[in-house]
Amino acid sequence: xxxxxxxxxxxxxxxxxxxxxxxxxLALPANMKMSxxxxxxxxxxxxxxxxxxxxxTALATxxxxxxxxxxxxxxxxxxxxxxxxGVGVVTIVLLRLIG
Amino acid sequence: MNSHDDSRDFRQGIADIxxxxxxxxxxxxxxxxxxATKGLSTLEATLMSVLVFAGGAQFAALEIWxxxxxxxxxxxxxxxINARHILMGASLAPKLxxxxxxxxxxxxxxxxxxxxALAERRAMxxxxxxxxxxxxxxMLPFAWVGSTAIGAGLGALVGDPRRLGADFAFTAxxxxxxxxxxxxxxxxxxxxxxxxxxxxxxxxxxxxxxxLAGALAGIAAAALDPRADExxxxxxxxx
Numbered sequence: 001x002x003x004x005x006x007x008x009x010x011x012x013x014x015x016x017x018x019x020x021x022x023x024x025x026l027a028l029p030a031n032m033k034m035s036x037x038x039x040x041x042x043x044x045x046x047x048x049x050x051x052x053x054x055x056x057t058a059l060a061t062x063x064x065x066x067x068x069x070x071x072x073x074x075x076x077x078x079x080x081x082x083x084x085x086g087v088g089v090v091t092i093v094l095l096r097l098i099g
Numbered sequence: 100m101n102s103h104d105d106s107r108d109f110r111q112g113i114a115d116i117x118x119x120x121x122x123x124x125x126x127x128x129x130x131x132x133x134x135a136t137k138g139l140s141t142l143e144a145t146l147m148s149v150l151v152f153a154g155g156a157q158f159a160a161l162e163i164w165x166x167x168x169x170x171x172x173x174x175x176x177x178x179x180i181n182a183r184h185i186l187m188g189a190s191l192a193p194k195l196x197x198x199x200x201x202x203x204x205x206x207x208x209x210x211x212x213x214x215x216a217l218a219e220r221r222a223m224x225x226x227x228x229x230x231x232x233x234x235x236x237x238m239l240p241f242a243w244v245g246s247t248a249i250g251a252g253l254g255a256l257v258g259d260p261r262r263l264g265a266d267f268a269f270t271a272x273x274x275x276x277x278x279x280x281x282x283x284x285x286x287x288x289x290x291x292x293x294x295x296x297x298x299x300x301x302x303x304x305x306x307x308x309x310x311l312a313g314a315l316a317g318i319a320a321a322a323l324d325p326r327a328d329e330x331x332x333x334x335x336x337x338x
Contacts, residue, residue, distance in 0.1 A: 007143050010168035014160060014177040015150035021181040022207045025188020026200075040285070041322035045190050046219050047280040048293040048317025049183040050212060052310050053155055054273045055297035065267070072271045076278035082118040084278075088271030089125075093264035 064095040105230045112234025115221075119213040120242040122272050123154070125265035127243050130157055131250020137164045141251040148247035152209070152240060154269065156180040159307050179307040183314055187215050194222040198229045209236040216276045285326050293317030 034042065058069035068091040075087040127148070134144035151157055156177045163172060188207060195203065206229075214235040218227050280286060297313025304312075 002140050003143055003146065004140075004167070006167040006170065007139065008146075010160075010170045010173045011143070011147045011150055013170050013174040014147070014156065015152075017174050017178045018151050018153050018156060018181050018184070019208060021178065021184035022188060022210050023204055024185040025190070026192045026203055026207065028189040028192070037322045040324065041318050042190055044289045044318045044321030045186045045314070046216055047277050047286055047289050048321070049187065049310075049314045050216065050273050050277045050280075051290050051293040051317060052183075052297040052313025053212070054270045055294040055313055056301040056306070056309055057267075057270045058274075059294060059298035060302050065270070068267060069270060069274060072274040073278070076275050079275075080118060081272065081275040082122060084275035085118075085122045085268050085271040088274070089264040089268055092267040093262075096262070096264070 064092060064099055068092040068095060105228060108228040108231040109234045112217075112231040113238065115217045116214060116235040116238045119217075119272060120238040122268055123213070123239055123242050124246040125263070125268045126154060126272075127246025128250035128253075129265045130154065130161075131247040131252070132254055133158075133161050134247075135251050135254030137161050138166055139164075139251070141248060141254075144251035145244060145248040148244045149240075151177070152211075152243065153177070153181055154211075154243070155310070156307075158269075162306065176307045180310050182311050184210065186314070186318075187212075191215055191218060191222075194218070194227050195229065195232060196226060202229065206233060206236055209240055211236070211239050213239060213272065213276065216279065220279050285321070285324055288324055289317040289321050292320035 054069075057065050059066060068088055071091045072084055072088040075084045079087065130148070131141075131144050134147070135141070139147070147157055147160070151160075159176050159180055160173050163169065163176060187210065191210070192203065198206075214232075217235045218232055221227055221231065277290065293313045293316055296316035297309040300312040301309035
C-alpha cells in the first residue's frame with residue numbers, strides 16, 4: 001500500500017483549497033442588511049448551485065441521461081430522496097440495456 | 100428565541116440525512132473503483148475522500164488525473180468546483196446562530212451539498228440548532244470514506260460501474276434535493292438559467308467552469324426577476 005509523494009501533494013492541495021472554500025463564507029458579516037433583490041439572490045443559491053453541478057449529465061451527455069433525469073423530476077414530486085434515487089438508477093440501467 | 104430540545108434535533112437530523120448517506124454509498128463505490136483504474140492506490144483514494152471530502156471535485160480530479168499528478172491543475176479545478184461552498188457557507192453561517200467560532204470552523208469541514216441543503220430547508224421553517232447541523236453533517240463522511248475504500252479495494256471486481264447505473268445516483272440525489280427548494284415560478288426561472296448556462300459552458304469551455312457559471316447565472320436570474328420585490332411580502336419567514 002503506497003502513497004506517491006506527488007499524489008499526496010495533490011491531495012493535500014485539493015484538501016486545503018476545499019476547506020478554505022468551506023470556511024470562507026463565515027468571514028462574511030452576519031445579519032447583513034439586504035435589499036429584496038439581494039435577498040432573493042441569496043435564496044437562489046441552493047437550487048442554482050445544485051442545478052449547475054448536474055446540468056451536464058441531465059442536458060449534455062445523452063438522451064438516456066436526459067430522459068432518466070425527467071423521470072427523476074417526476075419521481076421527486078411524489079417520492080422521498082431514496083425513492084427518487086432508486087427510480088433514477090433503475091431507469092438509467094434499463095435505458096442503457098435497450099439502447 | 101426559545102430553547103430547543105437538543106436530542107430531538109439530533110435525532111431529526113439523523114432521520115433527515117440517512118437516505119442521502121445510503122444513496123452516497125454507490126457513488127463512493129464508483130469513485131473508489133474509478134480511482135483504481137486511474138492508478139491510485141486504495142490508500143490514496145481513501146485519503147482523498149478523508150481529506151478533500153467533496154464528491155464533485157473528486158470525480159473532476161479523476162477526469163484530469165495523470166501520472167505524476169498535475170498538482171496546480173488539480174488544485175485549480177477543485178477551487179472552481181468548490182467555489183460554491185463560499186456562497187453556501189455565507190448563506191448557512193448566520194442561520195447557525197450562536198455557535199462558537201471553533202465549532203463553526205470544525206463543523207464546516209463536513210459541509211456537503213446534501214447536509215447543507217437539508218439545513219437550509221429546515222431554516223425555511225425554524226432555526227437550526229448546532230445539534231441538528233452536526234447530525235446532518237457527520238453522517239456522510241462515514242458513508243463516503245467507507246464506500247470509497249471498499250470501491251477502491253474491489254476495483255477491478257466491480258467492472259464498469261456505469262453498467263450498474265451507480266454513476267447516475269449522484270444526479271438523482273441532486274434532483275431530489277432541488278425539488279425540496281421548489282417555490283413556484285420564481286424557482287423555475289432560477290433552474291432554467293442555471294441549467295442552460297451550465298450545460299452550454301460545459302460543452303463550450305468545459306469542466307469545471309460550468310459549476311461556477313451556472314450557479315452565478317441562476318443567482319443573477321433571481322436578482323433580476325421582477326418578482327423579487329413582491330416575493331418579499333409573501334415569503335417573509337417568521338424569525
